[in-house]
Amino acid sequence: MRLVVKGLRVEYDSKPVLKDAEFEVLSGELTFVIGPNGSGKTTLLKAISRLVRHSGGSIYIDGKDLKLYSYSELGRAFAYAGPEVFRAIPSTVMEFLLIGRYPHQSRMQYLESSKDVEVVEKVSHELNIRELLNRKLSELSSGELQRVLIARALVQEPAVLLLDEPAAFLDIRYKVEVLDIIKDLTKSRNLITLVANNDLHITTLYADKVLVLSDGRIVAVGGPETLTKELIEEVYKIKAEVIVNHNGRNFIIPIKHA
Amino acid sequence: MTALETYRHLVRRYVTSTLILAAALTSLVITSLSVGTTHLGFKEIINYMLGLEVDTLHRGLIELRMVRTLAAALTGASLGVSGVLIQGVTRNPLAEPYILGISSTALSVVSLALIMNPSLINSRFEVVMISFLGAVLGFLLTLLLSRLGSSGFSLVLAGVAVTSISSGIAHLLLYLLQSILRIPYVYLLMGSTTSVLKSDIPILASVTLCGALVAVLMSKPLNAYVYGDEYSKQLGFNPRTTLLIATTATSLLTGSAVAVVGIVGFVGLAAPHIARYLVGSDHRFSSTASALLGANLVILSDIVVRAISSVSNLGELPLGVVTGIIGAPILAYLVLRRVRE
Numbered sequence: 145m146r147l148v149v150k151g152l153r154v155e156y157d158s159k160p161v162l163k164d165a166e167f168e169v170l171s172g173e174l175t176f177v178i179g180p181n182g183s184g185k186t187t188l189l190k191a192i193s194r195l196v197r198h199s200g201g202s203i204y205i206d207g208k209d210l211k212l213y214s215y216s217e218l219g220r221a222f223a224y225a226g227p228e229v230f231r232a233i234p235s236t237v238m239e240f241l242l243i244g245r246y247p248h249q250s251r252m253q254y255l256e257s258s259k260d261v262e263v264v265e266k267v268s269h270e271l272n273i274r275e276l277l278n279r280k281l282s283e284l285s286s287g288e289l290q291r292v293l294i295a296r297a298l299v300q301e302p303a304v305l306l307l308d309e310p311a312a313f314l315d316i317r318y319k320v321e322v323l324d325i326i327k328d329l330t331k332s333r334n335l336i337t338l339v340a341n342n343d344l345h346i347t348t349l350y351a352d353k354v355l356v357l358s359d360g361r362i363v364a365v366g367g368p369e370t371l372t373k374e375l376i377e378e379v380y381k382i383k384a385e386v387i388v389n390h391n392g393r394n395f396i397i398p399i400k401h402a
Numbered sequence: 403m404t405a406l407e408t409y410r411h412l413v414r415r416y417v418t419s420t421l422i423l424a425a426a427l428t429s430l431v432i433t434s435l436s437v438g439t440t441h442l443g444f445k446e447i448i449n450y451m452l453g454l455e456v457d458t459l460h461r462g463l464i465e466l467r468m469v470r471t472l473a474a475a476l477t478g479a480s481l482g483v484s485g486v487l488i489q490g491v492t493r494n495p496l497a498e499p500y501i502l503g504i505s506s507t508a509l510s511v512v513s514l515a516l517i518m519n520p521s522l523i524n525s526r527f528e529v530v531m532i533s534f535l536g537a538v539l540g541f542l543l544t545l546l547l548s549r550l551g552s553s554g555f556s557l558v559l560a561g562v563a564v565t566s567i568s569s570g571i572a573h574l575l576l577y578l579l580q581s582i583l584r585i586p587y588v589y590l591l592m593g594s595t596t597s598v599l600k601s602d603i604p605i606l607a608s609v610t611l612c613g614a615l616v617a618v619l620m621s622k623p624l625n626a627y628v629y630g631d632e633y634s635k636q637l638g639f640n641p642r643t644t645l646l647i648a649t650t651a652t653s654l655l656t657g658s659a660v661a662v663v664g665i666v667g668f669v670g671l672a673a674p675h676i677a678r679y680l681v682g683s684d685h686r687f688s689s690t691a692s693a694l695l696g697a698n699l700v701i702l703s704d705i706v707v708r709a710i711s712s713v714s715n716l717g718e719l720p721l722g723v724v725t726g727i728i729g730a731p732i733l734a735y736l737v738l739r740r741v742r743e
Binding site for chain 2: 190193194195215216218219222223224226228229230231232233234235236238239240241242243244246247254255256258261262264265268274277278300
């Protein structure tokens with residue numbers, strides 16, 4: 145499967161936040177979207193999953209324009225997991241995960257099929273959250289919640305998985321654990337996965353492809369070798385240094401403010 | 403526990419709770435028919451229900467009590483469903499038609515309409531529609547006022563402000579209206595089933611059924627909605643449509659209850675919370691459980707009202723006093739828990 149984005153533009157209050165974004169990604173590819181705060185990472189992911197309206201450009205899956213998709217088709221094609229979830233009305237992890245099945249159910253279907261429940265079972269096993277199913281969402285630690293948010297998106301069984309800062313609040317051990325899972329699932333389920341991320345080290349370790357945003361514009365797309373000292377210095381306005389070059393991947397660390 | 407076991411447990415809990423609540427409702431209905439200044443035996447009531455021979459005088463009494471019992475049950479169910487819907491669409495567990503100023507504004511608008519055109523009192527359907535418009539107005543006022551703050555409490559505080567203002571207005575208008583209404587106006591301000599007519603029941607019943615049906619049909623959109631607009635949208639539901647349908651249904655349910663029985667507070671708060679405790683927060687389960695719980699709570703309160711008046715000889719207490727005593731501590735508990743978080 146191939147996701148093609150052409151000339152994508154998004155405006156908030158007629159102020160452009162995403163300018164003519166163009167790129168292609170394939171199934172089985174784990175793509176990292178990086179860039180400074182406010183560079184348009186979240187907007188890009190939300191525009192692809194149709195959570196924000198784009199004012200120009202097109203998105204295609206295998207040549208089919210997304211405009212031709214129905215709501216439930218979109219729900220089966222894209223799943224977005226952002227960092228936010230309202231938790232004031234008490235509900236359990238199980239109840240939260242079950243909503244991910246709605247795009248797969250017919251309008252008149254009132255209860256879940258056994259397939260729906262099996263998917264929840266499988267995903268909760270993969271993300272190691274089976275013990276959490278009966279817990280309240282509001283009682284989870286931030287690390288547990290992040291795994292649950294990703295699990296909910298996976299329960300949707302999408303072709304394209306969009307994860308916004310999926311490991312932001314995790315310590316390095318859980319970060320690596322969660323990203324290992326994401327990488328494995330991307331390969332085993334042949335997903336198109338886009339991860340918005342701010343951690344250069346993690347990006348270098350895991351990315352098959354890197355997409356660098358700066359001020360709403362894509363300034364670089366390519367393999368992990370795209371990340372060079374010069375690019376990072378220019379985009380983030382810092383002084384950086386390459387500490388290791390391992391298998392063609394540059395591990396870059398910031399030294400000081402430019 | 404596996405996902406399948408968890409899911410089965412959810413469904414089983416719902417079925418058990420529904421059966422228990424339905425059984426409780428049946429026994430409360432029988433009790434409600436027997437309690438009053440003239441006490442009737444359960445056997446007589448069961449005979450009546452089975453269509454067997456019953457003393458004519460007693461039959462008349464049972465039929466009178468049946469009207470108030472049905473009114474109490476339907477009001478309770480309406481408020482129970484309203485509570486679930488309004489809590490869902492405001493994503494606020496403290497929301498309730500009375501607390502958010504919906505009930506009081508509906509009553510003010512009804513009293514204003516009656517002052518302008520006293521003959522309206524003869525057309526209950528029109529009164530229900532006017533009450534519905536008042537309910538919508540009350541909710542809009544509260545929403546507008548709550549825009550000034552951003553915490554979960556600002557909605558509740560705005561609601562309390564709207565409730566206070568419109569209760570004051572309703573008080574004044576109803577005081578002026580006393581000669582037309584021929585019933586003590588506290589009964590409308592704090593709810594009572596004494597003034598309900600047999601002909602009101604079909605109106606109340608049809609609104610309650612429609613509202614409950616909407617709640618059931620909107621279960622999935624609401625389940626997605628409570629987590630945030632992003633969840634609604636990507637699962638294929640328009641969050642604005644969900645908001646619009648659920649608030650319209652809430653206003654209609656609350657409006658009809660206010661028009662027929664008056665303001666019965668806190669049922670819309672207590673019922674959904676107990677329902678979620680019993681069956682979880684999935685709207686497919688919680689909305690019907692909350693309807694049953696609301697019906698149970700209001701019939702129980704109405705029984706308490708009549709039991710007290712049969713021994714005190716001081717006339718009947720308003721219904722809202724009893725539901726307030728049951729429901730307000732739940733609000734206090736929820737506020738305390740929220741403050742601690």
